[in-house]
Every structure is written in structure tokens, then in C-alpha cells.
Amino acid sequence: MDTRKNTPACLRCGACCLRGGPALHQEDLPLLAAGTLARAHLLTLRAGEPVFENVAQVMTTLHSELVKVAWLPGEPGAANQGKAFACRFYAPEESACLIHETRPAECRALFCQDTAAIEALYARDRLTRAHIVDTRGSLWEIVSFHEESFPAATATALARASARGDRIAAREFEALADAERRFREAFAARTALPPQELEFYFGRSLAQVCAPLLGTPSLGEKKSG
Numbered sequence: 001m002d003t004r005k006n007t008p009a010c011l012r013c014g015a016c017c018l019r020g021g022p023a024l025h026q027e028d029l030p031l032l033a034a035g036t037l038a039r040a041h042l043l044t045l046r047a048g049e050p051v052f053e054n055v056a057q058v059m060t061t062l063h064s065e066l067v068k069v070a071w072l073p074g075e076p077g078a079a080n081q082g083k084a085f086a087c088r089f090y091a092p093e094e095s096a097c098l099i100h101e102t103r104p105a106e107c108r109a110l111f112c113q114d115t116a117a118i119e120a121l122y123a124r125d126r127l128t129r130a131h132i133v134d135t136r137g138s139l140w141e142i143v144s145f146h147e148e149s150f151p152a153a154t155a156t157a158l159a160r161a162s163a164r165g166d167r168i169a170a171r172e173f174e175a176l177a178d179a180e181r182r183f184r185e186a187f188a189a190r191t192a193l194p195p196q197e198l199e200f201y202f203g204r205s206l207a208q209v210c211a212p213l214l215g216t217p218s219l220g221e222k223k224s225g
């Protein structure tokens with residue numbers, strides 16, 4: 001008897017790829033070493049950011065940072081309809097993964113008809129920037145300076161207070177977000193690093209992170225949380 005007919009199997013419909021790229025885990029480090037994943041492909045979600053946990057299906061605040069595969073590049077609009085949070089390795093025309101054979105651990109564990117494997121994996125051994133950047137180097141000093149000077153938790157607290165009508169908080173948020181924007185511009189102007197890597201080193205701008213809390217447009221960028 002052919003039991004395969006009754007065995008659930010991944011249909012590779014791409015639905016999970018449209019909900020966002022995977023968070024990375026220590027077992028994904030070889031993909032970085034091999035160049036399958038480059039820093040320009042990654043996005044850091046910092047501690048204190050409000051995020052939607054796909055596995056738990058809840059809005060939550062990150063207690064510690066994570067590094068994930070970034071979203072598909074591009075502007076919001078008709079061309080990106082329904083794909084605003086698609087994984088950057090998802091090819092919408094073919095509903096295919098561009099790195100299927102070497103896809104990260106979460107993608108290999110994820111099976112929407114049986115989520116036991118991904119539930120066991122997703123909060124375990126997550127990668128952070130410290131696993132990827134040389135923590136003895138000057139770049140790490142800059143990453144640390146940014147983290148201490150522009151904490152996401154402070155920005156989100158100010159943004160929430162601002163949304164409740166606190167004008168002092170609104171001014172403080174604007175000053176913090178503006179200073180962070182200028183920091184990014186200065187960094188980009190003084191280094192030869194590809195601009196696509198900025199969201200790995202520093203996460204999204206505070207303006208982007210807090211746009212959903214403030215009910216403001218995400219400054220022409222699609223990544224709203």
C-alpha cells in the first residue's frame with residue numbers, strides 16, 4: 001500500500017516565505033562562512049523592538065536581539081502587493097526559494113501542517129551580531145556605541161508615550177531619531193561598507209521601528225515591523 005498519499009508533505013506554496021525571512025541560529029553559521037548568506041542579506045531586530053512572532057502568532061517585544069534574513073528589497077506599492085514582508089530569497093515569479101538546497105535551519109524545520117519542529121527550534125541558539133562581527137575590532141566598537149546611544153527600547157517607550165499625547169516624549173523621540181539618522185549618514189559617508197549592510201550592523205532606523213507605534217508612514221520604506 002502506498003502510504004505517501006496520506007502523508008502530509010510541503011507543497012512549496014511559498015506562504016511561509018511571504019511572511020518574512022527566517023531568524024538565524026548557530027547551526028546557520030556555516031552558511032555565512034560559505035557566503036550563501038552575506039551581511040547585506042541580513043537584518044538585525046534589536047532588543048526592545050516590537051515584533052510579530054510568526055510562530056506564536058503574537059505581537060511581542062524582543063528581550064534580546066536576533067539576526068534574520070531581510071525582507072525582499074523594493075518599495076511598497078502594486079508591485080510589492082502581498083509581498084511587503086517576503087523573504088529576500090523568495091522569487092515571487094516562480095514561487096521558489098533561490099537558496100532552497102542551502103536554506104537556513106528554520107526553513108528546513110518549518111512545515112505548516114506540523115509545526116512541532118519549528119516550535120522546538122525557533123527560540124533556541126539564535127544568532128546575534130556578536131556571533132558574526134569580530135568583537136575585538138573597531139567595527140564592533142561602533143556597533144556597541146550605536147546600541148548604547150540609540151536603544152530601541154528607549155525609542156519605543158518614547159514613541160508610545162508620544163502616541164498617548166505626551167509632547168515632551170514626542171520631542172525627545174524626534175531628537176533621538178534625528179540623531180540616529182545623522183549617525184547612520186555619517187557612518188555611511190565615512191566607510192566603504194555597502195549600504196545594504198547597515199541594517200545588519202544597526203538594525204532598522206528608529207523612525208522605521210517606531211512608525212507603527214506613532215501611526216506615521218514608514219518614510220517610504222516598507223519594513224514596518
Ligand code: SF4
Pocket residue numbers: 016017020021022069087088089090091096097098099100103104107
Ligand atoms: S530562505 Fe528560502 S525557504 Fe526560507 S523563507 Fe526565504 S525563500 Fe523561503
